[in-house]
Amino acid sequence: MTLKLGVPSKGRLMEQSFDWFAARGLTLSRTGSAREYAGAVDGVDGVELVLLSASEIPRELAAGRIHLGVTGSDLVRETLPDWAASVAELAQMGFGHADLILAVPVTWVDVETLDDLDAAAAAFRARHGFRLRIATKYHRLVREHLRAHGVADYQLVDSQGATEGTIRNLTAEAVADITSTGETLRANHLKILKGAPVHQSQATLFASRLADWSDARAVLARVTSQLGIGQSDSIPPLL
Numbered sequence: 001m002t003l004k005l006g007v008p009s010k011g012r013l014m015e016q017s018f019d020w021f022a023a024r025g026l027t028l029s030r031t032g033s034a035r036e037y038a039g040a041v042d043g044v045d046g047v048e049l050v051l052l053s054a055s056e057i058p059r060e061l062a063a064g065r066i067h068l069g070v071t072g073s074d075l076v077r078e079t080l081p082d083w084a085a086s087v088a089e090l091a092q093m094g095f096g097h098a099d100l101i102l103a104v105p106v107t108w109v110d111v112e113t114l115d116d117l118d119a120a121a122a123a124f125r126a127r128h129g130f131r132l133r134i135a136t137k138y139h140r141l142v143r144e145h146l147r148a149h150g151v152a153d154y155q156l157v158d159s160q161g162a163t164e165g166t167i168r169n170l171t172a173e174a175v176a177d178i179t180s181t182g183e184t185l186r187a188n189h190l191k192i193l194k195g196a197p198v199h200q201s202q203a204t205l206f207a208s209r210l211a212d213w214s215d216a217r218a219v220l221a222r223v224t225s226q227l228g229i230g231q232s233d234s235i236p237p238l239l
Contacts, residue, residue: 002048003219004211005041006060006069009051013203016095017070020203024227044226046219055079057206062086064211067220074100074178074201078138087206091229096203098180100138102145103190105167113194114149117174121153124173135159135172138198142176145198164188205229 007028008014018028026043030051039049050066057071058079070093080086104111104120111120121132132154136142139156146154157172164184166172176198179185185192205227213220224230 002046003068003216003223004048004050004066005223006050006052006057006066006071007039008054008057008070010053013054013070013096014051017093017203020093020095021227026223026226044219044222046216047223058083058087061206061208062210064208067208067211067213067216068223069206069208070203071206072096072098072201073204074098074138074141074199076204076206077199078141081140086209088209089204090207090224091205091227093203093205096201098178098201099197100141100176100178100199100201101185101197102134102142102174102176102193103164103185104174104193106189106191108191111193114146114151117193118149118151118153121151125153131155132174133157133172134174134176135163135166136176137163138176138178141199164190 007017021028026041026047028039028041028049030039039051041047041049052060054071055075057066057069058076060066061069062080068090073089076083076087102114102117104117108120111117124132134142134154135157137159139158142156157166159166159172159175159177163175163177165188166175167190168188175190178201179192182192207220
């Protein structure tokens with residue numbers, strides 16, 4: 001049986017993933033045209049490369065259709081309820097860094113922290129009769145973060161487009177979004193709330209706890225040895 005490795009199918013994440021594996025003696029390459037989603041792995045026998053969108057990889061891991069996958073830690077935590085029961089984190093890869101942050105208009109001079117946001121949300125509801133809207137694609141992570149910090153009187157609204165534009169379009173009062181430099185937020189006259197971000201994300205190599213590992217244990221051992229990843233009790237075949 002082969003071990004299936006899922007890697008992002010395009011863009012910087014794919015290129016940086018290929019570079020990360022190559023630096024550790026595994027050469028990943030796309031086979032066929034740029035429109036095809038198959039690939040090859042040289043350096044360890046028994047590994048099949050599957051090219052997927054980064055957002056698909058958490059679900060494929062949880063479904064057990066791939067054994068290993070490279071994706072953002074934010075996507076795993078947002079997509080998979082009780083994510084640690086579905087996947088094991090094998091290695092943080094050191095690229096694809098981005099923070100999931102909360103931001104409000106710069107004109108909100110009295111709102112700098114989550115405590116300030118909580119007070120502003122209560123005042124907003126009293127004044128307008130509905131809850132302050134926070135636009136985001138990351139409902140689970142943001143809800144858990146706000147609950148942990150005691151913020152109430154808000155509602156999350158889904159954003160599938162440019163999240164920063166929702167305030168200008170009057171469909172939200174605040175945003176929670178991924179940023180690496182903050183430039184887009186500043187261009188839209190938004191400021192990041194002080195304190196720790198909702199989540200600090202980076203590209204991470206995950207293993208599925210729900211895949212069929214019965215015939216892939218030896219392959220995993222060769223892969224982790226080649227990559228310099230020490231096996232531990234968190235790796236599925238050793239449970």
